[in-house]
Amino acid sequence: MKLKWAILGALFTLTAVLTGCEPLTVLDPKGPQAQTQADVIWISIAIMAFIVITVFVMLVYILIKYRGSKQADSYEPPHIEGNKIVESIVVGIPIIIVAVLSIISVQSTYDVEAKPEGYGDKEPLVVYASSSDWKWHFSYPEQDIETVNYLYVPTDRPLEFKLYSYGPITSFWIPQLGGQKYAMSDMITTLHLAADVPGEFMGRNSNFSGEGFAENTFNVTAMPQQEFDDWVKEVKQTAKPLTEEKFDELLEPGHLGQLTFTGTHLGFMPPPKGHHEGHGAGGEDHSEHSSHESESSEHSEHDNNNNEHNHESDEAASHNE
Amino acid sequence: MEFFERFAIPHPSPAIYASMVAIALTTIAVVVGLTYFKKWGYLWREWLTTVDHKKIGIMYMISALLMLFRGGADALMMRAQTAVPENTLLDAQHYNEIFTTHGVVMIIFMAMAFIIALMNFVIPLQIGARDVAFPRLNALSFWLYFMGAMLLNISFVIGGSPSSGWTSYFPLAGNELSPSVGTNYYMLALQISGLGTLITGINFIVTILKMRAPGMTLMKMPMFTWAGLITNVIIVFAFPVLTVALAMGTMDRLFATNFFTTTDGGMDMLWANLFWVWGHPEVYILILPAFGIYSEIIPTFARRNLYGYTTMVVSMVVISLLSFVVWVHHFFTMGQGALVNSIFSITTMAIAVPTGIKIFNWLFTMWKGKIQFTVPMLYSLGFIPIFTIGGVTGVMLGMASADYQYHNTMFLVAHFHLVIIPGVVFAMIAGLTYWWPKMFGFMLNERIGKWGFWFIAGGTVLAFFPMFISGLDGQARRMYTYSEGTGFGIWNMLSFVGAIGLAIGFALLVYNIYYSTRYASRDIGDDPWNARSLEWATHNPVPEYNFAITPQVNSSEAFWDAKKRGHKLFKAGYKDIHMPNNSGIPFIMSVFFFIFGFAFIFSMWITVIVSLIAILACMTYRSFEKDDGYHITAEELKKAESELRGAK
Numbered sequence: 001m002k003l004k005w006a007i008l009g010a011l012f013t014l015t016a017v018l019t020g021c022e023p024l025t026v027l028d029p030k031g032p033q034a035q036t037q038a039d040v041i042w043i044s045i046a047i048m049a050f051i052v053i054t055v056f057v058m059l060v061y062i063l064i065k066y067r068g069s070k071q072a073d074s075y076e077p078p079h080i081e082g083n084k085i086v087e088s089i090v091v092g093i094p095i096i097i098v099a100v101l102s103i104i105s106v107q108s109t110y111d112v113e114a115k116p117e118g119y120g121d122k123e124p125l126v127v128y129a130s131s132s133d134w135k136w137h138f139s140y141p142e143q144d145i146e147t148v149n150y151l152y153v154p155t156d157r158p159l160e161f162k163l164y165s166y167g168p169i170t171s172f173w174i175p176q177l178g179g180q181k182y183a184m185s186d187m188i189t190t191l192h193l194a195a196d197v198p199g200e201f202m203g204r205n206s207n208f209s210g211e212g213f214a215e216n217t218f219n220v221t222a223m224p225q226q227e228f229d230d231w232v233k234e235v236k237q238t239a240k241p242l243t244e245e246k247f248d249e250l251l252e253p254g255h256l257g258q259l260t261f262t263g264t265h266l267g268f269m270p271p272p273k274g275h276h277e278g279h280g281a282g283g284e285d286h287s288e289h290s291s292h293e294s295e296s297s298e299h300s301e302h303d304n305n306n307n308e309h310n311h312e313s314d315e316a317a318s319h320n321e
Numbered sequence: 322m323e324f325f326e327r328f329a330i331p332h333p334s335p336a337i338y339a340s341m342v343a344i345a346l347t348t349i350a351v352v353v354g355l356t357y358f359k360k361w362g363y364l365w366r367e368w369l370t371t372v373d374h375k376k377i378g379i380m381y382m383i384s385a386l387l388m389l390f391r392g393g394a395d396a397l398m399m400r401a402q403t404a405v406p407e408n409t410l411l412d413a414q415h416y417n418e419i420f421t422t423h424g425v426v427m428i429i430f431m432a433m434a435f436i437i438a439l440m441n442f443v444i445p446l447q448i449g450a451r452d453v454a455f456p457r458l459n460a461l462s463f464w465l466y467f468m469g470a471m472l473l474n475i476s477f478v479i480g481g482s483p484s485s486g487w488t489s490y491f492p493l494a495g496n497e498l499s500p501s502v503g504t505n506y507y508m509l510a511l512q513i514s515g516l517g518t519l520i521t522g523i524n525f526i527v528t529i530l531k532m533r534a535p536g537m538t539l540m541k542m543p544m545f546t547w548a549g550l551i552t553n554v555i556i557v558f559a560f561p562v563l564t565v566a567l568a569m570g571t572m573d574r575l576f577a578t579n580f581f582t583t584t585d586g587g588m589d590m591l592w593a594n595l596f597w598v599w600g601h602p603e604v605y606i607l608i609l610p611a612f613g614i615y616s617e618i619i620p621t622f623a624r625r626n627l628y629g630y631t632t633m634v635v636s637m638v639v640i641s642l643l644s645f646v647v648w649v650h651h652f653f654t655m656g657q658g659a660l661v662n663s664i665f666s667i668t669t670m671a672i673a674v675p676t677g678i679k680i681f682n683w684l685f686t687m688w689k690g691k692i693q694f695t696v697p698m699l700y701s702l703g704f705i706p707i708f709t710i711g712g713v714t715g716v717m718l719g720m721a722s723a724d725y726q727y728h729n730t731m732f733l734v735a736h737f738h739l740v741i742i743p744g745v746v747f748a749m750i751a752g753l754t755y756w757w758p759k760m761f762g763f764m765l766n767e768r769i770g771k772w773g774f775w776f777i778a779g780g781t782v783l784a785f786f787p788m789f790i791s792g793l794d795g796q797a798r799r800m801y802t803y804s805e806g807t808g809f810g811i812w813n814m815l816s817f818v819g820a821i822g823l824a825i826g827f828a829l830l831v832y833n834i835y836y837s838t839r840y841a842s843r844d845i846g847d848d849p850w851n852a853r854s855l856e857w858a859t860h861n862p863v864p865e866y867n868f869a870i871t872p873q874v875n876s877s878e879a880f881w882d883a884k885k886r887g888h889k890l891f892k893a894g895y896k897d898i899h900m901p902n903n904s905g906i907p908f909i910m911s912v913f914f915f916i917f918g919f920a921f922i923f924s925m926w927i928t929v930i931v932s933l934i935a936i937l938a939c940m941t942y943r944s945f946e947k948d949d950g951y952h953i954t955a956e957e958l959k960k961a962e963s964e965l966r967g968a969k
Contacts, residue, residue, distance in 0.1 A: 171728070
């Protein structure tokens with residue numbers, strides 16, 4: 001009996017902590033996707049608590065009522081085969097619960113896999129987030145800048161992350177903005193997020209990737225569009241251009257602090273061609289080269305000097321080996 | 322010298338050198354001990370060459386317990402390292418090796434061995450058979466498993482342990498990112514023991530389908546046998562996938578193929594898919610026998626028949642089918658899109674329905690019962706609430722959108738430990754305690770057993786509940802350390818305390834075995850638990866021929882009916898019994914497999930070829946060997962039986 005109370009106690013503590021003054025990261029959403037997920041989590045916790053309590057109550061009741069020490073010595077328990085009605089209930093209720101959960105799950109999965117709603121006709125900010133052992137590179141093709149291990153994003157605008165990896169499978173995760181997705185070296189995956197409030201958030205690779213995995217984190221700062229634009233301008237004025245040699249250096253296994261560059265590596269080392277889930281399929285090579293300083297370049301669908309880039313990427317690949 | 326350099330440890334530490342010394346000393350002690358007590362002949366005749374399912378079961382059990390302590394030591398080190406922020410007890414590389422071997426050892430070499438141990442010992446008795454269908458193959462299964470386990474266990478002193486997680490995802494596990502031989506060990510050790518498991522699967526399907534006592538139709542089989550049948554069907558369908566994946570992985574690493582590489586048309590996700598196409602059914606391979614054990618123990622100590630026999634069987638069949646169509650939920654986050662995730666989300670949650678039925682049927686089994694709180698029953702009762710929590714969190718993980726937040730976090734770790742520990746570990750200890758008198762003719766001490774239970778149950782709760790919270794707070798799994806600012810410290814410290822509780826519980830289990838071996842009464846009769854199924858209709862411990870007279874079965878609780886309703890189990894008189902001869906071939910062949918695997922790991926091709934030829938020679942020898950077994954005559958049987966009766 002002690003165990004049951006211990007577990008019940010633990011459950012209440014759990015609930016108390018979950019709802020307590022300091023909210024847990026995942027349950028403290030700062031964007032619509034994370035909000036959807038937190039809602040799903042809360043609904044499922046509620047339904048699951050109902051099931052758990054039902055089982056606990058039944059168990060405790062049965063154990064108290066039918067414990068051997070209470071029964072007469074002569075008591076011989078009856079032989080009971082199944083009962084159609086009881087078994088139908090036992091099958092039926094879980095089926096209903098699972099059906100309800102399925103609807104919630106499917107709906108919310110489609111929601112978080114799509115561009116977040118509620119931002120009018122604002123185009124998403126596209127950021128190429130690539131991992132190498134054990135850091136993250138963030139390329140902003142639209143702004144033509146690149147950062148390492150930190151991410152600035154505007155609030156109230158959809159964010160579209162294009163994920164890939166220069167090494168093992170990693171998982172790009174900013175819990176307060178939304179769930180994670182894998183970054184792999186042979187294809188691009190797309191993750192839709194958005195931040196509603198300014199603030200600093202924890203981001204990390206959550207998929208084990210070897211020795212430096214634990215420290216494979218990055219900082220995320222969300223700020224109003226105006227501040228974001230100012231930051232971009234400042235970067236353009238102060239940061240050095242990202243050269244191919246420099247980028248190769250950055251790819252070497254190890255840890256780095258936060259770095260900022262103008263230009264991106266997308267030009268000389270384009271992301272993998274393969275795409276998961278059609279969105280944004282087709283090469284989105286960026287035409288601007290690292291040393292260019294043009295502001296506000298729309299990222300173009302096609303590139304007139306594609307051949308040159310491919311040539312360069314081959315070189316880079318062989319250099320890497 | 323150059324030849325020997327390959328055997329060096331890439332990341333040596335004092336702990337590893339200490340282990341080397343300990344291993345060397347233990348080996349010397351064992352060899353000296355066996356020689357001094359002149360036990361080599363006994364060991365060879367009674368154990369190494371045995372084909373008796375009961376002895377093989379006991380050997381599986383001892384190995385599983387050894388592996389439990391190996392994996393448990395890993396777990397303790399992990400919890401100790403993460404107990405406080407920025408701890409420096411272990412460095413990243415060692416931590417990675419430890420959590421990798423913890424997973425591999427616990428799943429493949431502990432849990433699998435434990436379920437196969439109990440299936441081996443119990444199923445032939447439950448169906449009234451003399452042995453399994455292919456006794457020699459059964460010995461081969463065990464020795465292959467054992468050699469695979471030994472192979473993985475020497476990795477940390479020779480050449481280095483695998484360190485890319487028990488899932489061994491490529492490209493991390495590829496040559497470029499894991500250059501040490503560790504992953505070769507993983508591939509070959511799992512391959513060799515997996516072969517043994519596959520053979521077990523075939524063996525038990527044939528045994529259960531063909532060797533049941535007269536009168537035992539399928540729907541009159543005891544529930545553990547049913548669980549065993551379904552489990553072995555899953556094994557036969559799932560393990561070939563692992564075999565293929567491991568073969569491809571081995572070729573990638575040693576022969577420069579590109580199945581899972583990220584260049585030249587390889588696909589890293591293919592490994593993840595193949596791994597989990599085996600890996601998810603594997604979870605049910607572990608849990609179904611546990612369900613079977615609880616279905617034996619709960620009726621015994623509730624003193625009532627199992628509620629809803631038919632739905633119990635149907636639900637296991639449904640689980641086994643569903644287990645093959647849910648593997649994608651292990652990587653919802655791979656980016657396969659909402660449609661695929663939705664489908665696998667629904668199939669995953671659907672498993673909750675048959676599992677729920679089982680939980681409720683166990684509860685209804687106790688309804689109007691007369692519940693006795695013995696040690697096996699305590700584990701069964703502790704299983705229900707803890708497993709329910711583990712199970713419902715599984716449903717939460719099955720919701721794809723939310724899984725994007727749980728994936729790769731401690732929440733997931735909490736979930737699967739709270740399913741596997743009450744599911745498998747509790748069941749194994751319960752089964753061990755329950756069938757112990759059947760194996761050895763005396764009972765384990767109830768008092769020590771109960772203390773052990775409370776430590777293990779409490780330790781489990783304390784070790785894994787905090788992980789739900791730290792997971793939701795954003796702690797990723799497999800991190801060797803974390804900073805103080807994250808606030809994970811308190812939860813990890815609680816987990817560490819829980820882990821110590823578990824360690825004490827397991828230590829009590831071992832002490833109980835020692836204590837009971839020395840002091841327990843040998844005068845317990847043949848039915849100490851007042852049990853219900855057929856295995857209790859023979860003597861304790863079981864004679865080598867199992868049943869002197871083949872029993873006649875009328876229901877799933879034949880022994881109970883014999884006791885309470887005047888059913889006559891043994892109608893015929895004594896007849897000659899045909900028994901299989903012992904054979905050294907399975908052991909010798911497995912030793913060659915060990916050499917083969919070891920040489921393969923280090924690319925020593927001449928040794929590989931020689932050992933391969935030796936393996937084939939063993940098989941050829943077996944093909945031409947004429948061995949008709951031997952007979953126990955009715956006379957001998959009569960004498961043996963009257964002695965066994967007299968002993969009571």
